[in-house]
Amino acid sequence: xxxLLTSAGVTNxxxxxxxxxxxxxxxxxxxxxxxxxxxxxxPAVGPGANxxxxxxxxxxxxTGLGWRSVGVLELTALPSIYADRWVPKVREADVLLVxxxxxxxxxxxxxxSGLAGLLPSLNETVYVGMSAGSMVLTPRIxxxxxxxxxxxxxxxxxxxxxxxxxxxxxxxxxxxxxMAAAETWAAGIGGPAYALDDDTAxxxxxxxxxxxxxxxxxxxxx
Numbered sequence: 001x002x003x004l005l006t007s008a009g010v011t012n013x014x015x016x017x018x019x020x021x022x023x024x025x026x027x028x029x030x031x032x033x034x035x036x037x038x039x040x041x042x043p044a045v046g047p048g049a050n051x052x053x054x055x056x057x058x059x060x061x062x063t064g065l066g067w068r069s070v071g072v073l074e075l076t077a078l079p080s081i082y083a084d085r086w087v088p089k090v091r092e093a094d095v096l097l098v099x100x101x102x103x104x105x106x107x108x109x110x111x112x113s114g115l116a117g118l119l120p121s122l123n124e125t126v127y128v129g130m131s132a133g134s135m136v137l138t139p140r141i142x143x144x145x146x147x148x149x150x151x152x153x154x155x156x157x158x159x160x161x162x163x164x165x166x167x168x169x170x171x172x173x174x175x176x177x178x179m180a181a182a183e184t185w186a187a188g189i190g191g192p193a194y195a196l197d198d199d200t201a202x203x204x205x206x207x208x209x210x211x212x213x214x215x216x217x218x219x220x221x222x
Contacts, residue, residue: 041105
């Protein structure tokens with residue numbers, strides 16, 4: 001599985017070029033599944049208009065890029081249906097588009113639905129995360145980002161990659177997401193970590209990690 005981990009989606013030419021690089025072909029030749037689940041768990045975004053905007057591609061620089069097709073994979077529904085109804089659709093998709101929202105809520109439903117267990121077998125799939133959709137693949141998110149309390153009571157996530165992510169650095173609507181706050185957050189993470197603004201993404205492919213940016217970012221811990 002090749003990863004494009006963004007703070008805010010495909011927001012500029014450099015990130016779009018990186019997307020084409022991991023896809024290996026035009027967007028218009030690819031079938032996507034979008035996963036809006038993380039939106040429901042975060043108090044600042046929640047269900048409703050934000051989920052609709054993500055699914056329809058109105059605001060989030062993800063589903064509206066011109067894919068050949070876009071389907072919706074709602075993780076909270078999957079435990080109530082047979083796996084043979086949804087697993088083939090995931091395997092057939094070229095790309096998974098995973099929204100922002102609450103990373104721990106997303107982590108919970110990735111595990112409960114069975115998608116987390118399926119991810120390691122998706123060798124040809126491209127995973128594009130935005131904010132929480134990126135953070136869920138890290139080892140942990142840090143208490144700074146905890147909103148929804150998981151049954152486990154901790155801040156651990158899937159650990160697909162070995163670094164953590166502080167998204168939305170210096171965002172004008174998030175005045176507390178400063179570099180100083182990111183440095184404090186990283187000090188408590190206990191592992192490699194990056195701070196990314198909304199014009200930055202991380203590509204993980206073929207055993208390498210590359211930062212792609214037209215903005216501001218910093219590797220906070222090695």
